[in-house]
Amino acid sequence: xxMRTVRIxxxxxxxxxxxxxxxxxxxxxxxxxxxxxxxxxxTAGKEVVLDSAKCGACTEEKTASGRRLxxxxxxxxxxDAAVDVVCDISRxxxxxxxxxxxSVANRSGVFGLFETEYPRLGPFLKKGEGSxxxxxxxxxxxxxxxxxxGRFPFPDWAxxxxxxxxxxxxxxxxIVAALDPEGCVKxxxxxxxxxxxxxxxxxDAGVPGKAGAPCFAVAVRPFDGGWVDAAKMYxxxxxxxxxxxxxxxxxxxxxxxxAFRDIGMxxxxxxxxxxxxxxxxxxxxxxxxxxxxRFPIAVHMYxxxxxxxxxxxxxxxxxxxxxxxxxxxxxxxxxxxMPYLNGRIWSWDHEGFKKAEKxxxxxxxxxxxxxxxxxxxFSAVCPSSEKWGDWLVVLGKKMVGEYGAGxxxxxxxxxxxxxxxxxxxxxxxxxxxxxxxDGYRKSVxxxxxALPDIPLTSENWSEPYTDMFDGFxxxxxxxxxxxxxxxxxxSGYMSPFACRVLRDxxxxxFYALQARxxxxxxxxxxxxxxxxxxxxxxxxxxxxxxxxxRRGALEFFADGxxxxxxxxxxxxxxxxxxxxxxxxxxxxxxPPVMAAEWxxxxxxxxxxxxxxxxxxxxxxxxxxxxxxxxxxxRIVDL
Numbered sequence: 001x002x003m004r005t006v007r008i009x010x011x012x013x014x015x016x017x018x019x020x021x022x023x024x025x026x027x028x029x030x031x032x033x034x035x036x037x038x039x040x041x042x043t044a045g046k047e048v049v050l051d052s053a054k055c056g057a058c059t060e061e062k063t064a065s066g067r068r069l070x071x072x073x074x075x076x077x078x079x080d081a082a083v084d085v086v087c088d089i090s091r092x093x094x095x096x097x098x099x100x101x102x103s104v105a106n107r108s109g110v111f112g113l114f115e116t117e118y119p120r121l122g123p124f125l126k127k128g129e130g131s132x133x134x135x136x137x138x139x140x141x142x143x144x145x146x147x148x149x150g151r152f153p154f155p156d157w158a159x160x161x162x163x164x165x166x167x168x169x170x171x172x173x174x175i176v177a178a179l180d181p182e183g184c185v186k187x188x189x190x191x192x193x194x195x196x197x198x199x200x201x202x203x204d205a206g207v208p209g210k211a212g213a214p215c216f217a218v219a220v221r222p223f224d225g226g227w228v229d230a231a232k233m234y235x236x237x238x239x240x241x242x243x244x245x246x247x248x249x250x251x252x253x254x255x256x257x258x259a260f261r262d263i264g265m266x267x268x269x270x271x272x273x274x275x276x277x278x279x280x281x282x283x284x285x286x287x288x289x290x291x292x293x294r295f296p297i298a299v300h301m302y303x304x305x306x307x308x309x310x311x312x313x314x315x316x317x318x319x320x321x322x323x324x325x326x327x328x329x330x331x332x333x334x335x336x337x338m339p340y341l342n343g344r345i346w347s348w349d350h351e352g353f354k355k356a357e358k359x360x361x362x363x364x365x366x367x368x369x370x371x372x373x374x375x376x377x378f379s380a381v382c383p384s385s386e387k388w389g390d391w392l393v394v395l396g397k398k399m400v401g402e403y404g405a406g407x408x409x410x411x412x413x414x415x416x417x418x419x420x421x422x423x424x425x426x427x428x429x430x431x432x433x434x435x436x437x438d439g440y441r442k443s444v445x446x447x448x449x450a451l452p453d454i455p456l457t458s459e460n461w462s463e464p465y466t467d468m469f470d471g472f473x474x475x476x477x478x479x480x481x482x483x484x485x486x487x488x489x490x491s492g493y494m495s496p497f498a499c500r501v502l503r504d505x506x507x508x509x510f511y512a513l514q515a516r517x518x519x520x521x522x523x524x525x526x527x528x529x530x531x532x533x534x535x536x537x538x539x540x541x542x543x544x545x546x547x548x549x550r551r552g553a554l555e556f557f558a559d560g561x562x563x564x565x566x567x568x569x570x571x572x573x574x575x576x577x578x579x580x581x582x583x584x585x586x587x588x589x590x591p592p593v594m595a596a597e598w599x600x601x602x603x604x605x606x607x608x609x610x611x612x613x614x615x616x617x618x619x620x621x622x623x624x625x626x627x628x629x630x631x632x633x634r635i636v637d638l
Contacts, residue, residue: 034069034087035102035118037213039076039111040206043364043422043430048076048111050083066090066098082108083211087118095237097221099179106211113202113211114364114431119218122195124166124174131169132194133227133483135161138476139520140461141227141485149192151199154178155437155462157415157476159188161485162463164196165230173223175230180216181241183437183464185420201420205364205431212432228564231488238489244466249492251559251601255448257470260407260455261558263336264295264547266498266525273303281326283529288333290532290540295547298336300409300473300526309340310374313347314381314391319403327404336406338457341395343410343443348377359385362423364431369419382421383439384428389446396447400454407455407470408447413440414472415460437464444468457497461486466494474522475500477581478513480588484520484596487562491521492601495558498526502580503536509577510539511612511631512590518546518633519565519596519608521557542631549608549633556598556606566595566607569620575612593617593628597638605638 033053040047052058058071066089073081084105092099100119106112125132131145136158152159163177178186178198187199203212219237223230239245250256267287269280284299291297303309304323305316327337346356360379361369371378381388392410399405418436421428428435445468447456458465461472474486474496486496499517501510518524524546525531531540550557574589592613599605611617611628619626624636 033120035085035116035120037083037085037104037113037117038115039083039106039108040114040364041110041208042112043114043206044366045206046111047114050074050076050085052085055085063088063090065093076108076111080108082106082111092219095219095221095233097219099217099219101217102213104211104213106209109208112204112207112209113213114205115199115201116213117189117197117199118214120195120197121176121220122191123193124176124196125168125194127193129169130167130173130194132190133165133167133230133485134190135159135164135188135485137482138474138478139482139484139486140489141165141483142479143481143483147192148190148194150190152188152190153417154186154188155183155464156417157460157462160460160462161234161489162186162188162198163234164188164190165227166194166196167227167230173227173230175219175221175223175233177219177234177237178214178216179219179237179241180214182243182434184214184216184434185418185432185436186214201432203429203431203433205420205422207430212429226564227483227485228488231485235489238463239493242463242466244464244468245493247467249559249601250495251492255452257455259336259453260457260470260495261554262296263298263497263523264551265291265297265543266523267297267299267531268302268500268526268528269299270301270303271309271528273308275303277320277322277326281330283532284330284335285333286532288330288335291544293334294544295551296334296336298338298407299330300338300340302340304339304403310342310376311347312350313342313345313378314395315350315352316341316395317398324403331404331406336455337404338407338409338455339399339403339405341392341399341408341410342412343392343458344380344412344416345371345373345378346381348379353379356381358425359388360423361419361421364422366422369421380416380419382419382423382426382428382435383443384421384426384435385439386442388439389443392443393446393450396451396454396456400451405454407457408451409457409459409473410444410447411459413444414458414462414465414469440465441468461494461496463490466490469494471495471497471523473498473526474517475526477579478517479579479581479586480590482516484562484565487521488564491562491598492560495523496521497523499524500526503528503530505579506577507538508575508612508614509579509588511542512575512577512594513579514543514546515594515610515612515633516590518550519594519610521562521598524550545631545633546610549635553598553606553608553635555600555602555604556608560598560600563597563599563605566597566609566621568593568595570618572613572617593619595619595621607636607638609634609636
């Protein structure tokens with residue numbers, strides 16, 4: 001028995017559609033603007049842009065699996081005929097998709113390739129007739145019907161996948177994916193009329209005579225069914241090709257953290273530096289008493305150091321007086337303490353910044369890469385530096401050895417933008433490529449090797465970091481148009497935790513958002529101490545219910561594969577409520593009864609169902625019929 005055809009409809013997200021195949025737009029020799037190349041004389045010198053729409057006619061020939069378009073002898077300077085561009089569009093019969101590849105030859109003694117935009121395709125939808133499942137948001141994807149334009153860096157939490165899914169309301173859809181198994185720096189570009197392209201900073205950018213065009217293909221394929229079916233196509237490719245999948249599924253990994261898998265619930269403490277540690281210890285003790293040994297809990301601890309948050313990063317010592325003793329006492333009570341560390345940036349205010357400046361990422365014009373956090377200046381450290389990995393080990397060993405940390409959190413690594421670094425003295429090719437992901441892979445492996453029994457986590461998630469960390473903090477605002485793209489593709493290979501919901505929402509909004517995160521596979525919690533107040537006991541009890549159901553089915557939620565949301569055939573009025581997103585209040589709708597199907601590594605299937613309404617509701621789908629009490633959570637074998 002299967003529920004593959006009965007997907008849940010998220011009202012605010014315009015739901016999952018069951019669709020028929022539609023042909024993908026294909027380029028031809030007469031197509032305008034299939035590619036655009038930027039060349040520079042050095043990374044900051046004169047720029048010349050070549051656009052296929054303005055480069056005259058190309059030659060076209062058939063190949064064994066498709067066709068080849070070629071533009072030869074293009075000028076960068078008048079009469080130099082320095083550039084040849086060849087585009088191969090081939091059919092991958094096994095996968096059922098078209099693959100777009102580009103190669104560039106550059107004979108210039110002045111200019112080097114700086115960035116490639118290819119392929120430029122679409123439109124894949126007509127306005128008002130479909131939606132884009134664009135990578136981003138708390139759960140990997142968001143459903144958008146308008147205002148989709150933008151240039152989004154990858155890897156980055158705002159673009160954690162290198163693919164996009166276009167879905168028509170009337171049936172049919174197209175998935176477009178960069179088949180890059182190494183995760184090089186790139187940008188995904190969208191227009192409001194549903195066109196799509198991939199921009200890739202060149203390797204050896206601006207070096208005369210160099211032409212570091214992307215070495216990966218971009219695939220275009222129509223799909224039947226809904227977005228989940230498209231996601232499973234991408235999962236199949238990733239599992240067999242991507243470097244971050246080489247270690248295999250979590251259930252078969254010898255380096256998997258059993259301690260992390262066993263965590264039942266998360267709490268967030270000490271975000272406010274003015275709160276005394278004694279108060280924090282009392283609050284955590286209250287959490288321990290309320291849990292009463294039913295499951296392990298973990299605490300994510302901020303502001304444990306003497307200086308305020310995001311000040312003097314990456315130096316955190318000394319710790320606040322009494323911190324080590326507090327951790328020791330709480331650890332004896334079974335609490336796993338995870339202190340905050342940042343693994344990506346360096347404060348300009350830090351006394352060692354000038355000495356460390358040589359390790360910072362550089363912009364194309366040679367200036368320091370700059371980011372603003374909390375009104376202060378920071379630079380992203382280039383992870384190609386061996387010393388940065390060594391420093392992350394020093395931080396981790398000190399936190400575990402001297403302060404008793406039971407887990408380590410390295411902020412931003414899996415979340416924030418991978419920076420194309422144009423420094424010429426870092427030992428990596430100038431510009432794009434894989435040095436960012438490769439550098440962090442080496443650095444995180446160093447920490448694992450030094451502390452093999454300590455779970456490592458990072459912020460949010462993006463594809464190339466899948467196998468680097470034991471857990472990923474999916475703390476971003478949960479909103480109505482979220483799509484569970486991350487678990488659809490990577491469940492069983494990565495472990496999300498947290499669902500932060502602010503206290504100001506209604507009870508039903510809290511229940512709905514927490515239930516959805518449970519159904520989509522997250523370890524529960526990561527609330528501030530307000531959740532322990534008596535007036536919110538109903539919310540805490542609901543979280544306990546979710547935790548206990550999840551722990552009784554870890555072979556599915558922790559080890560298995562998310563098969564997709566399941567749609568209730570019984571129609572109920574959607575719940576309407578407000579959610580907060582970065583200071584903005586948004587309207588959201590969700591069904592009162594939500595469900596998801598999961599498959600264990602052994603092939604068993606379940607459907608998990610939650611009624612978040614305050615009245616009884618009925619659920620029917622795929623032969624399962626349930627009468628659900630208010631706030632009831634059920635798991636049914638299929």
